[in-house]
Amino acid sequence: DVKVTQSSRYLVKRTGEKVFLECVQDMDHENMFWYRQDPGLGLRLIYFSYDVKMKEKGDIPEGYSVSREKKERFSLILESASTNQTSMYLCASSLSSDRGYEQYFGPGTRLTVT
Amino acid sequence: EDKVVQSPLSLVVHEGDTVTLNCSYEVTNFRSLLWYKQEKKAPTFLFMLTSSGIEKKSGRLSSILDKKELFSILNITATQTGDSAVYLCAVEPIQGAQKLVFGQGTRLTINP
Numbered sequence: 001d002v003k004v005t006q007s008s009r010y011l012v013k014r015t016g017e018k019v020f021l022e023c024v025q026d027m028d029h030e031n032m033f034w035y036r037q038d039p040g041l042g043l044r045l046i047y048f049s050y051d052v053k054m055k056e057k058g059d060i061p062e063g064y065s066v067s068r069e070k071k072e073r074f075s076l077i078l079e080s081a082s083t084n085q086t087s088m089y090l091c092a093s094s095l096s097s098d099r100g101y102e103q104y105f106g107p108g109t110r111l112t113v114t
Numbered sequence: 115e116d117k118v119v120q121s122p123l124s125l126v127v128h129e130g131d132t133v134t135l136n137c138s139y140e141v142t143n144f145r146s147l148l149w150y151k152q153e154k155k156a157p158t159f160l161f162m163l164t165s166s167g168i169e170k171k172s173g174r175l176s177s178i179l180d181k182k183e184l185f186s187i188l189n190i191t192a193t194q195t196g197d198s199a200v201y202l203c204a205v206e207p208i209q210g211a212q213k214l215v216f217g218q219g220t221r222l223t224i225n226p
Contacts, residue, residue, distance in 0.1 A: 004156070031212055040123070043157075043202065043216040050212070058213065090156070094212065101206075102148060103214060105156040 003027070004106035006091055012112045019078040021109050023091030030096045032074035033103065034058075034066060036087040043090065049074055050096065081113045116141045118205050120217035128225050131193050135220045137203030138185040147179055147186050148214065150202040157202055160188070190222075198224045 007022035023032065031050050035043040035058075045058030047066040055066050063085060067075045074093075078085055088110050092103040117140045127133055139147070146164045150157035161170045166181035174193075179186045190197055200221050204214040 033213075035216075040218055042118075042120075042218040043204075043214075045213055048213060096212065101146075101212060102159045102162060104159070105150075107155040 004091060004093055004104050006089075006106040006109050008109050009107060010110050010112075012114065013078075013081050014114055015082060017078075017081050017113075019081050019111065019113075021076040021078075021089055021091075021111070023074045023076070023093075023106055024072055025074075025093040025104070026072065027093070027095075027104070028071065029093035029104075030071075031094045031103075032068065033092040033094075034064075034074065034076045035090045035092065036060070036085075037090055037108070038087050046076065081111075083113050085111065086113045087111060116205070116207055116215045118203055118215050118217035120201075120203050120220050122220060123218060124221045124223075126223045126225065127193060129193060129195060131224075132189065132191045133193060133222060135188040135190075135201050135203075135222070136185065137187070137217055139203075139205045139215075139217075140184065141205045141207045141215060143208035144181065144184075144205060145208045146206045148204045148206070149177055149186075149188050150204065152200040152202055152219070153198075160201075193224045195224045195226055198222060 033048040034046045049068040065077045091106040094103045149160040161177045163179035169178045200219040203217040
């Protein structure tokens, strides 16, 4: 079974703090993704990576950065947390495929910025 | 801009009822449509549909895609309280390099 783990289930940070969210997958997947999920808005893609050291912006990258130094690990960084970044953050991974694919999700990190 | 819209946003039914969840999309160069179920934490994969008119089935759940009218439905028959969850629809555009575009989700509540 594919396993995607995230470093924290719940996190509370203060405005202006630097925040690191870690995601690790154990199935040698090429692609990794970071989403945020907010009520009424569904999942919105922040960043994704299709290889080590490669990254691409998603739909809402502002205020975030990412790092992928190893294939199994994808980190999301909030350089200076703000209250509007309070949200559920979901990490996902997938294989590269020409035929369509499914993404496997981690359990999520609920981040509160006060 | 690629867009996926789910309806209804929320649905409350009694155990044993049959429900139909809708997903419509406007996506350039569609490749596949996926359904996920999300309970308290990670979304879990249900179906992937790529061809129009072919029903995918898993137990009491089934789904079908209409590529001409740009929508999909997810049916759940003989609902149980364990079916209570948020159901997510996502579309993969060919040009999106394996990104998914998600709808807002439908929150389904099954009352005993």
